[in-house]
Amino acid sequence: MSTWPIEWSWRPVGRCSASSRSATLDGDEIYVDTLVIKFEDNFVIAGDALKGKALLLFRRIFTDRKRPAEGEVLDKEGQIPQSYAAERAPTAFERELWARFWELANDPEEAKRKGVRALHGEAVSTRLRKDRVYSITLRSTGELTIQPVK
Numbered sequence: 001m002s003t004w005p006i007e008w009s010w011r012p013v014g015r016c017s018a019s020s021r022s023a024t025l026d027g028d029e030i031y032v033d034t035l036v037i038k039f040e041d042n043f044v045i046a047g048d049a050l051k052g053k054a055l056l057l058f059r060r061i062f063t064d065r066k067r068p069a070e071g072e073v074l075d076k077e078g079q080i081p082q083s084y085a086a087e088r089a090p091t092a093f094e095r096e097l098w099a100r101f102w103e104l105a106n107d108p109e110e111a112k113r114k115g116v117r118a119l120h121g122e123a124v125s126t127r128l129r130k131d132r133v134y135s136i137t138l139r140s141t142g143e144l145t146i147q148p149v150k
Contacts, residue, residue, distance in 0.1 A: 023072045027063025031125040033071065034059055037097055038118040038142035050093060051115045054142035057081040057098065059121070077101065118142070 035057040043051035058081065062071030075081045078099055080090045097104065097114070104111045105119040124136060124146040132148040139145075 023061070025061070025063045025066070025072070027065035029064040029125055029127050030061065031063065031068070031071075031123050032058065032061050032136055032146065033068060033121060033123045034144060035077065035101060036118075036120060036122050036138070036142050036144065037101070037116060040112075040115050040117045041141075043115055044140050050091065053140035054138055055081075055094065055097065056138045056144070
C-alpha cells in the first residue's frame with residue numbers, strides 16, 4: 001500500500017490562476033466521485049450559452065483503502081461548485097439545478113422541462129504512479145476522464 005500526498009487544483013479553461021487544496025491519502029487506486037448535470041444534445045451541439053456544456057461538482061476523493069463516505073469532501077452538495085464560483089457568478093438557473101439536484105435526478109419529466117438529459121453521480125479512477133501528474137477533464141457532453149499528463 002502507498003501513501004499519496006495529493007494536491008487538488010482546479011483551473012477554469014482559459015484562466016492562468018488556480019485554486020488548490022491538499023490531503024494525504026492511503027491506497028494504490030484513487031477515485032474521484034462527482035455529480036454531473038448533462039443537457040439535451042441539441043443545446044450542446046448548438047453551443048447554447050446556458051446549456052451548451054455539462055456541469056460538474058467534484059463531490060469527494062477517496063482510495064481503494066477507504067469507503068467513499070470517509071473520503072475527502074471537495075465540493076459541498078447543494079451548493080455551487082468552487083470551480084464555477086471562482087470563474088464567474090453562477091446564474092439563478094445553475095443555483096437552482098445544484099440546489100435541487102437529487103429532486104431533479106428523480107423527476108425526469110421536470111428535468112426534461114429544464115433541458116436536462118441526465119443528473120447522476122459518476123466516478124473516475126486510476127492506479128497512481130509517483131512520477132505522474134493527473135488531469136480530470138469534463139467534455140461538454142458530460143464524459144469524464146482521468147489521464148496522466150506527465
